[in-house]
Amino acid sequence: MEGEVVLLDFWPSMFGMRTRIALAEKQIKYEYREEDLRNKSALLLQMNPVHKKIPVLIHNGKPICESLIQVQYIDEVWNDRAPLLPPNPYQRATARFWADFVDKKIYDLGAKVWRTKGEEQEAAKKELIECLKLLEGQLGDNPYFGGKDFGFVDVALVPFYCWFYTYEKFGSFSIEAECPKLIAWAKRCMQKESVAKSLADQEKIYDFVLHLKKALGIEDEVAKETVRAAETAGFFRVVNFMDSAILYIKVKWGILSSSMVRSSCKVIALLEGHAHQRAQEVSKFRL
Amino acid sequence: MAAVKLLGVWVSPYNCRVICALKLKGIAYEYIEEDLLNKSPLLLQYNPVHKKIPVLVHDGRPICESAVILRYVDETWPQNPLSPTDPYERAVALFWIKFADDTTSSIAMIYLTTGEEQEKAAKECLEMLETIEEHGLIEGKKFFGGDEINMVDIAFCSVAHWLGVIEEVTGLKPFEPHKLPKLKSWILNFKSVPVIKESLPDIETMLAFFKGRREMVLASKSS
Numbered sequence: 001m002e003g004e005v006v007l008l009d010f011w012p013s014m015f016g017m018r019t020r021i022a023l024a025e026k027q028i029k030y031e032y033r034e035e036d037l038r039n040k041s042a043l044l045l046q047m048n049p050v051h052k053k054i055p056v057l058i059h060n061g062k063p064i065c066e067s068l069i070q071v072q073y074i075d076e077v078w079n080d081r082a083p084l085l086p087p088n089p090y091q092r093a094t095a096r097f098w099a100d101f102v103d104k105k106i107y108d109l110g111a112k113v114w115r116t117k118g119e120e121q122e123a124a125k126k127e128l129i130e131c132l133k134l135l136e137g138q139l140g141d142n143p144y145f146g147g148k149d150f151g152f153v154d155v156a157l158v159p160f161y162c163w164f165y166t167y168e169k170f171g172s173f174s175i176e177a178e179c180p181k182l183i184a185w186a187k188r189c190m191q192k193e194s195v196a197k198s199l200a201d202q203e204k205i206y207d208f209v210l211h212l213k214k215a216l217g218i219e220d221e222v223a224k225e226t227v228r229a230a231e232t233a234g235f236f237r238v239v240n241f242m243d244s245a246i247l248y249i250k251v252k253w254g255i256l257s258s259s260m261v262r263s264s265c266k267v268i269a270l271l272e273g274h275a276h277q278r279a280q281e282v283s284k285f286r287l
Numbered sequence: 288m289a290a291v292k293l294l295g296v297w298v299s300p301y302n303c304r305v306i307c308a309l310k311l312k313g314i315a316y317e318y319i320e321e322d323l324l325n326k327s328p329l330l331l332q333y334n335p336v337h338k339k340i341p342v343l344v345h346d347g348r349p350i351c352e353s354a355v356i357l358r359y360v361d362e363t364w365p366q367n368p369l370s371p372t373d374p375y376e377r378a379v380a381l382f383w384i385k386f387a388d389d390t391t392s393s394i395a396m397i398y399l400t401t402g403e404e405q406e407k408a409a410k411e412c413l414e415m416l417e418t419i420e421e422h423g424l425i426e427g428k429k430f431f432g433g434d435e436i437n438m439v440d441i442a443f444c445s446v447a448h449w450l451g452v453i454e455e456v457t458g459l460k461p462f463e464p465h466k467l468p469k470l471k472s473w474i475l476n477f478k479s480v481p482v483i484k485e486s487l488p489d490i491e492t493m494l495a496f497f498k499g500r501r502e503m504v505l506a507s508k509s510s
Contacts, residue, residue: 050386050422064378066385076374093350093359100352101336134336 003060005030008044010037012208014107015067016055017159017198022071024194025150026078068099071155084152098138098145099156105131106160114170114209115216125171129178136182143188150192158195161186165202166209291316292344294330296323297488298496300391300445301353302341307441307486308357312364354384357438369438380439383423383431387442390415394445397461398453398501401508405459413461416446416470424469429476440477447474448487456497 007023007030009016023030035044035054047056047063056063057070064073075084085092109131112124135157139145145153164175164186176183189195293309293316295302309316321330321340333342333349343350343359350359361369371377393415396408423431431439454460464471477483 050418059375062375064375065382069378069381069385072381073374073378076377089359089362090345090348090350092362093355096355096358097350097352100355 002028004058006033006058007031008033008035008041008047008054008056008058010035010054012200012205013054014159014163017162017200018067018155019055019057019070019074020198021155021158021194022074022084024198025082025084025155026074027081028074028078068103068156071152075152084146084150084155086146086151095146095152098135098153101131102135102153102156102160106157110160110163110167113167114213121171125173128167129173129175132175132179132182136179139181139185144185150189154189158186158189159199161190162199162202162205166206169206170209290346292319293317294319294321294327294333294342294344295340296321298493299340300449303444303448303486303488304353304438304441305341305343305356305360307444307483308360308369308438310482310486311369311436311441312360312367314360314364354388354442357384357441361438369432369436369441371432371437380431380437383439384442386415386419386423387439387445390419390443391445391449394450394453397459398457398497399504401505405457409459409461412450416462416467419443419446420467420470424473426469430473436477436480436483440473443473444477444483444487446470447477448490449493452490452493452497455494456501 005023005028007016007019009020009032011034020032033041033043035041037054040052044054044056045052047058048054048065051065053065055067055070056065057073058064059073059077064070071084085095106128109124109128113121113128116124135145138153142148144150145157164183168175190199291309291314293302293305295305295318297320306318319327319329321327323340326338330340330342331338333344334340334351337351339351341351341353341356343356345359345363350356357369370380390412393408393412397405397412400408430436431443450462454462462470478487
């Protein structure tokens with residue numbers, strides 16, 4: 001039944017961590033392959049041609065993409081141990097709803113907290129805390145979101161715990177002060193071997209983000225300058241200052257369709273001289 | 288007191304997904320039209336987190352988010368199954384339902400934006416349609432579900448029915464049928480299913496609605 005299981009992943013990805021936890025919960029042996037997002041493997045591009053993102057779970061040569069889908073797949077195939085979703089359809093719907101809520105809100109808000117400053121950052125911090133409080137409310141007095149047992153929503157949310165330190169450092173706030181019950185829940189989950197060995201070290205994540213911010217910071221300035229020059233020269237009008245740098249990156253890495261390539265040739269000609277090196281830096285770390 | 292209620296908005300593709308599923312399974316339900324500018328206490332009570340439609344209420348308990356509702360309906364009422372039984376096929380189906388969510392949003396962006404933003408939205412939409420053609424639809428398969436429609440087909444109702452209306456209202460036509468033949472066939476097949484025909488909102492009413500919406504968008508951008 002087990003067959004061959006491979007996980008294409010990137011160590012700081014909270015999405016990859018979800019799948020690692022599920023595999024560990026079910027005690028499935030698998031091969032972990034670290035992807036270099038600056039230099040995506042042929043296997044990754046072949047197994048996830050639509051999004052070209054990690055994590056990708058490969059079971060007996062067949063790919064499953066999207067972390068929550070992977071967790072559900074693992075739960076269904078290895079259904080003889082450590083169930084993650086409850087048997088009752090209404091409870092399953094509730095679990096899926098809250099996992100979807102985590103997906104819709106937490107990643108983007110967290111990213112805004114470490115990427116932005118001033119009003120934008122404050123707004124993101126406020127909304128992030130509101131969302132975490134809602135989740136805290138959903139947890140109630142239960143030890144886990146799954147009730148007395150660790151379950152689907154726990155798997156969906158707990159990987160963000162190793163990113164909280166980064167959010168807090170950049171945002172100058174304490175999540176524990178605002179959501180003590182949630183942090184207590186996270187620490188409880190960390191006592192489980194499957195969680196402890198799947199989450200990355202929070203200080204390493206912080207260092208990784210520091211490095212990434214530096215790279216993006218330089219990128220932003222060069223992109224801005226280059227685009228202003230293009231605008232002045234009359235090549236095109238810019239809606240978003242990052243557009244042309246990203247357009248260039250997308251064309252280079254073959255993500256845009258051919259009709260878009262034609263219209264962006266002038267932009268490329270201009271950027272060719274300047275942004276080649278910088279463009280590589282920006283595209284690297286999209287999780 | 289109906290056991291199954293659906294709180295919805297007639298013009299929403301997400302709402303339509305649920306109607307298609309309920310009708311395909313022959314489930315009787317009470318439909319409650321919501322006014323999103325004046326949300327009912329019932330809606331706010333049943334979906335306090337997002338305050339959005341559709342909301343399915345079964346025996347007094349709410350289920351929110353159309354993709355979650357589809358799975359709940361399929362698991363609770365086993366007749367006319369709407370998802371594959373094989374776990375791998377099911378994982379593939381879920382992937383495409385998520386992609387259908389993204390595609391539906393991108394179609395809406397076309398009528399919600401103007402100028403370069405709108406051009407960008409149309410390009411993104413086209414890319415998604417090309418992806419569906421290349422990776423989602425299989426030559427010779429009538430529907431995503433094979434010979435019968437399933438929840439993936441239902442999830443893509445926005446492509447089958449809303450896209451054409453938005454194109455007509457905005458004048459932008461990202462979808463060129465001759466370039467995406469599998470998608471073109473799928474749309475024809477999907478819209479030919481009797482239950483689907485019954486479930487899709489009337490085109491003329493939709494055109495009038497979106498024309499009005501588009502005028503509001505243009506007015507707000509120019510002021």
